[in-house]
Amino acid sequence: MDTSRLDLNLLVTLEALLAERNVTRAAERLHLSQPAVSAQLSRLRDVFQDPLLLPAQRGMTPTAKALSLLEPLRQALDQVRGVATSHLTFDPASAALTVTIAASDYLQTSVLQPLVLKLRREAPGVRVALRHMDPSQHEALMSRGDIDLGLMMPSEAAPGLRMRSLYHERYVLIARRGHPAVKGKVTLKGYAKLEQVIVSPAGGAFSTPVDHALAALGLRRQVVLSAASFLFVPDIVSRSDLVALVPERLVKGRATGLQVLAPPFPIDGFELAMVWHERNHGHVAQQWLRERVLGIAAA
Secondary structure: OOHHHOOHHHHHHHHHHHHHOOHHHHHHHHOOOHHHHHHHHHHHHHHHOOOOEEEOOOOEEEOHHHHHHHHHHHHHHHHHHHHHHOOOOOOOOOOOEEEEEEEOHHHHHHHHHHHHHHHHHHOOOEEEEEEEOOOOOHHHHHHHOOOOEEEEOHHHOOOOOEEEEEEEEOEEEEEEOOOOOOOOOOOHHHHHHOEEEEEOOOOOOOOOHHHHHHHHOOOOOEEEEEEOOHHHHHHHHHOOOOEEEEEHHHHOOOOOOEEEEOOOOOOOOEEEEEEEOHHHOOOHHHHHHHHHHHHHHHO
């Protein structure tokens, strides 16, 4: 059989003919003219090298080959229809798919952890792969389909990606409960005297923009530890007399053993957004996922 001469329309016509066993009714079902369906039947006979449907007293009778084609044909076309309409409907309770989300460790803890817990309840067949965000590579990875969704600061997002704002984050000061120098509040000068841990994602730095702001006020803080991850910070602060400035959502609802205070001086927060490639924009499962992320960010 020369499959190069076979197209999807011919298979749809064959399915209708086998179901109706009548050219006129098949034409009505397909919204085609009777001559058009007769012409397609002629092509099908040529492709399959079989009459497929023979004239009978009432309608047409399928040949043995046609009958053998009926069930596999229906299954194949149902699968094609499912693929073609999968972007239009999405049932989270029965969906089975894998999504890949890239974010910093802080965002994995503050946003993606509650997202995963929510998905286990609402969409148990959805698997989630979490990746660390590399701003220099995210556009290429999304273009290839390696990442479905990214969480980052808007300034880091490539111009060609779609973006939706999530929330504005602010910094809080954390210290252990029972800290001898921090008892529910701290002054600016007292803060500068405390031993502190900062986060340097690139590793090794002992200053941040906070230090420049303090320097403008004639102060210098005592940074004794530079960590590569925010996740490390709350635990070591709760076990020592170190203090730290961290994003509020990192410790919100997780501040066991910690005091969470407003900083003793103004500190700029930062905006966070989710970004995705145009290739995923209209996919209903991806749309559903983005709405869940928005809901968690707004909570």
